[in-house]
Amino acid sequence: MLIGYARTSTLEQEAGFEAQLRELTAHGCEKLFREQVSSVAPRKQLEAALEFAREGDALVVTKLDRLARSVVHLGQIIGTLEAKGVTLRILNLGVDTATPTGKLMLNVLGGVAQFEREMMLERQREGIAKAKAEGAYKGRKPTVRARSEEIRALAAEGLSMGAIATKLGIGKGSVHRVLNPAMPVRT
Incomplete structure (x- = not known):
């Protein structure tokens, strides 16, 4: 077969x-x-x-x-x-x-x-290093800070951290960092 x-x-x-x-x-x-x-x-x-x-x-x-x-x-x-x-x-x-x-x-x-594949990854790393040195590389956009209010509102409605993460398409750890002020929010 x-x-x-x-x-x-x-x-x-x-x-x-x-x-x-x-x-x-x-x-x-x-x-x-x-x-x-x-x-x-x-x-x-x-x-x-x-x-x-x-x-x-x-x-x-x-x-x-x-x-x-x-x-x-x-x-x-x-x-x-x-x-x-x-x-x-x-x-x-x-x-x-x-x-x-x-x-x-x-x-x-x-x-x-x-x-x-290894050569491609090496070229990618070199390109990122060059862009960082020139100040052009910013990394990915922060998602947690932009959605903090939305996360808090959903938590106030009684949704669990897992449910909030699923609904917003973000990690459960990100939700936890927003809801637990003792933990720093990553940017």
Whole structure:
């Protein structure tokens, strides 16, 4: 059985998400696992796909970066798949671990992908450092101070910290800092 896995990092990537699903379906995937979550967050659907796979199945992804966050993570996934007798196919690379060449290519490409990601992060850090030195980097806008009155009003209505956090789309700790004056409010 061909098992498809699709992932995007954010809800704003809807077109890319739909494209992945179309491609996996066109490739013949009979079962699809899908999620919109950051690569560093827990990925319940990936875990479910790995659990679902049985000997002789193939896990199919459209791109390597939709599956693994690093070479180590890729190795863990491949180890899990191999232990179950499941192969991996990466469509845009034409890689299929059912063949020795496919296994070799996956290892080489995984290393190149991690190198590329590390280089991108290094350039990003350099750009932020340069912007800070020039006084152009301000960081993200503070959310808690701007919503302090709203938080206090909801608390006065009897909402719990968790309910306030959920309603406003902010962290529970942020709500706690506003409602507990002994704790400093972060900007």
